[in-house]
Amino acid sequence: MAKRVIALVTAGLAAASFGLSVTSAAGATPEAKPADGLKLIKTKTSLLGKHYWYQQTFKGLPVVNGYYAKHVTKSGAVQIADGRDAVPADLDVSAKVPSATAAKSANAVVGARARSAEPNKNLNSTPAATSTTQQLAVIGGPNARLVWNVTSRSTEGVSRSLVDAKTGTVVESKVISDNADGRGIVFDPNPVVSERDESLTDQDDANTDELFPAHKSVILRNLAGNGKLEGSYVNIAKAKGGLAQSADNRFLYYRDDDRFEQVMAYYQVNQTQEYIHSLGFSDVNNESQDFEINTYNGDNSFYDPSKDTITMGEGGVDDAEDAEVIWHEYGHAIQDDIVPGYGESLEAGSIGEGFGDYWAVTMSVPVSRNFDLPCVMDWDATSYTSTEPHCLRRTDTGKTTDDVVGEVHDDGEIWSNALWDIHKALGRTKANKVILEGTFFYAPDTSFADAARVTVQAARLLYGKATAAKVTEAFQARKIL
Ligand SMILES: [Ca+2]
Ligand SMILES: [Ca+2]
Ligand SMILES: [Ca+2]
Ligand SMILES: [Ca+2]
Ligand SMILES: [Zn+2]
Structure with a gap:
């Protein structure tokens, strides 16, 4: 290992000794020179002086963990921290393994x-x-x-x-990241589905006996470990009542506590990103997505592309109590990330809504035990629908392009139905690979037909003609192709 030597050098000597080819007095044997170069990587200023950090290099390549620091105080005193490792001068630096x-x-x-x-x-x-x-x-x-x-x-x-x-x-x-796991309590995906009970109601955000069993204890992965709900894929940036904080990453709240919805957004988006990574995609909104929770008192949630922020409303059932609302909004963030300026036409907007609904449904599949899968936002919809099942929209309406009305959410049901049929024909994994891959080829103002064609193309290139034919059929059934 490296010699971690701190040497005190006088100001006069320092002036003569430092440059990019500094050699260490300590640690080097004649046949193993410590380095052929030091590369300045960072300069920091503190109350007492300046701190120069160098990366040790060998034939132009970084030496792992090899460092060298020069601390220069205002009085001119210099301290050296030499963490270089000796490297044999004849070490061959051409790789054999690709x-x-x-x-x-x-x-x-x-x-x-x-x-x-x-x-x-x-x-x-x-x-x-x-x-x-x-x-x-x-x-x-x-x-x-x-x-x-x-x-x-x-x-x-x-x-x-x-x-x-x-x-x-x-x-x-x-x-090497200091990511931490935490604990949380969530609904998964929502109480209507997990309890298989269409009679549940909000009761003004009370933690009633009927809703208590819907709370599920989960691990919160990929937290940054700063005691907040911030991590690799989600950042709860703003929330009514203040941000949830826990020094030991235990975020245990029930639904009547406004922090419950913050945990929901964190957990459910992290789940969706882990799933997207499992499909092989590492560049689909691969960032800590900002959320604002319960900061809008209408019964609506929205994605704001100008701020790249998702706002979850608290009207009726708090929107973030239903993972399907979170996943729908996250669907917009996904499309905006993949296609800059996405949604510049009525049909592109309808595809956006349809994809969001579909994404909510496909994310619900593993946790729904087949309970009315095509029903979108089963729990949130109990506040504003009187017929059962309670659904804001569905992915199996049977609508075709003959039913276009010119409203993005309504027309989105044409698109979500096509995606849901692809899901059934190909299975969840293949369908989502095809659908996400296809999105990379969308234009910001795409039409139903163009988006369908690039989705078919993705199916053909990923899985071949037979699979592409099934995808084509799904779009033909909606009179999109
Ligand atoms: Ca709540
Ligand atoms: Ca984003
Ligand atoms: Ca609501
Ligand atoms: Ca559902
Ligand atoms: Zn939407």
Whole structure:
């Protein structure tokens, strides 16, 4: 390992000694020079002076964990912290293993560890690790070697793996993000579905005996660990009554506490992003999406593309008490992320609403035990519908383009019905891969027909002609193609 030496150097000497080719007095043996270069990576200013941080490099490649810092006080005194590792001068820096192979090996190790850390060990619910970067680097010290430094994402957060670039062996793999798991209580997806009971009502946000059993205890993954509901995929930025806070990440509230809805948004969006990653997509609104919870007192929620923020209303049933409302709005955020300026035509807007409804339904499938799957927002709708089942909209209305009325939510039912038929024909995984992949080819002002064509194209390229034919059929049934 590196020698972590702090040396005090006088001001006069420092002026002569520092530059980009500093050599250390300590730690280097003649045949193993510490470095051929130091690269300045950061300069910090404190009350007492300046702090220069250098990355150790070898033949232009970073040396993993090799650092060098120079602290210069205002009086001119210089302190050196030398954390360089010795690297043999003849170390070969040409990789034998391709970066993609290294990424695969690293992801296998990261994925296996993430699965074993999963509380219920449900293999299907744990997304595979996906790698984000692979860079050549050098490890110094007694086991000096050339490595691929692979950064991967998994349910554990961000991991760094070092893969020997000559042999392909994973030398080291560890979680480097300080993501934390927390605890929360949620509805999943909502009380009507989980309790299979269409007679449940809001009762002015009371925690009634009927609604109590719908509360479910869950793990909140990918939290940043700052005691707030902020993490890799969700950031509760604003909330009525203030942001939920817990030093030990225990966010345990029932529905009559306004913080319950904050936990709902965090949990349900994290679920959806883990699912999207499990499909192999690492660039679908892959960011900490801002939410504002209960800050709008109408019975409506909305996605604001100008601020990239989702606002959840509190009219009737608090909207964030129904995961299907959250997932619908998140559907808008997904489309806006994939297609800049999305929704610039009536049909594009209708596709947006239809996709949001579909996304709510497909996300509900694993937690609904088949309870009226095509019904959208079963719980929120109890506030404003009198007939049972309570649904804001459905994905199985049978509408076709003959039924277009020129209102995006109504016409969205044509699109959501097509997507739901694709879901039934292809199965959930294939259907969602095809539908998300197709979205990458949308124009901001796409038409039903154009969006359908690129979805068919995605099906053909991903799965072949037979699958594409099933997708075509689903659009033809809606008279879209
Ligand atoms: Ca509530
Ligand atoms: Ca976003
Ligand atoms: Ca509502
Ligand atoms: Ca539903
Ligand atoms: Zn909408």
